[in-house]
Amino acid sequence: MANILVVDDAAFMRTMLKLILMDAGHVVVAEAGNGLEAVEVYKRIKPDLVTMDITMPEMDGIAAVKGILSFDPSAKIVMCSAMGQRQMIMESFTAGAKDFLVKPFHKDKVAETIEKVMSI
Template sequence: MADGILIVDDASFMRMMIKDILTKNGFTVLGEAENGMKAVEKYNELKPSLVIMDITMPEVDGIQAVKAIRKIDGNAKIVMCSAMGQQAMVIEAIQAGAKDFIVKPFQADRVIEAVKKVLS
């Protein structure tokens, strides 16, 4: 498995923000995807060690994408991102196989903490 991270969010500025936090802290970003369908394709192609995935996206949402990725790789490590007030979706994501979640707006230290926890 490649030692890198796949960032999935339909908002390009969010992907840029997460990428910035990760790279400043020594992590490698292998790729980005703007929806769940692309996330599954990129996961297959890049085999990242971690996926940071938004829950609410067009076409295929984060929860469906988690389920699809976990079918491909039962050991996939996925951290979900959600806006405030999406607790029910976060619980659903964890049940689908996500390892942790971070809440928007992001705090850099929380992003790094989640990444380190899930990767260790």
């Protein structure tokens, strides 16, 4: 079980991912709608793991990953992106993300990826 911060600018995506994570036995301790908010929330609650959308207003997911990792180099962040964003996925790994999930989310893949990253 992990305490997770879910970050996505689309409320329905946050809700969908939250339900999948809760079904898998995790606790969603907070949500954020953009990268700036994600960094602030992370600093306040220090969750075990963050799911981070790449494309968001205010601050994108890649900049948010860098912001979180500069505060906590051991942060575990899983990027979430739509199909076809290979370049952005590569950039997110370079920034320090541990893994990625492709939208639309598949319940088994989400559970498997969270378990894998939590064991790193």
